[in-house]
Amino acid sequence: MQSIYDRIESLIKMRGMTKKSFCEEVSISTGNLGDWKRGKSTPSTNKLVEIASFFDVSLDWLILGKEQQDIYLKENMESYSWDELRENVSLSEKEKEFIMEYINFTRYRRQQSCDK
Template sequence: MQSIFDRIEYLIEQKGITKKSFCEQLNISSGHFGDWKRKKSTPGTHHLIRIAEFFHVSLDWLILGKSTVDGVREEGEAYFSAQMRQLSCQSEELLPKEQEFIKEYIAFTRYRRQKQDEENS
């Protein structure tokens, strides 16, 4: 699979849903989806995160087509290398302020998911 869109289409097919259903569930306009298909644009960061979360795939795979990096788990603090305590998907070291921002974002995402689950129950 060559492009982000190819991987998204593959995931949609594997999940057995329609493209329309996918767009509705993730609140993606058909116009945006069509632009991705025609390579006029690519999904923004917020869409990529939601798509990866929806299909339970890593951002590395979704964006680059790469499987996970050795030593990185896919849950919790998984995106941090146990040895270096920096994001494993980055080639250069992150500043402590950047690392803290990412940790806060992960915590916020968990909180949002928990609240959404509570509302759906």
């Protein structure tokens, strides 16, 4: 069974980063990362949210290793999978940036409501 650290390490490798550059990106010390590896400590909730957002993975996957389910959007009682929308919709770079900004804002709002 993979640990949180194992999943973080695999994300770092997949991104082609060094562990040092990852630590700089998410503002942690290499010592903290080493403590996570040895099981001496685990990332804080806020840091897990930041890491999940940085790598664009779900918290369920990062924490538990659960596979992400398809996201469904409903409009006028019809369901669309996220993958179908991506394949069938052509967006400008500006529109894509706006959508990513909205997604990040939604993640932030969700986290704020969970912290209450």
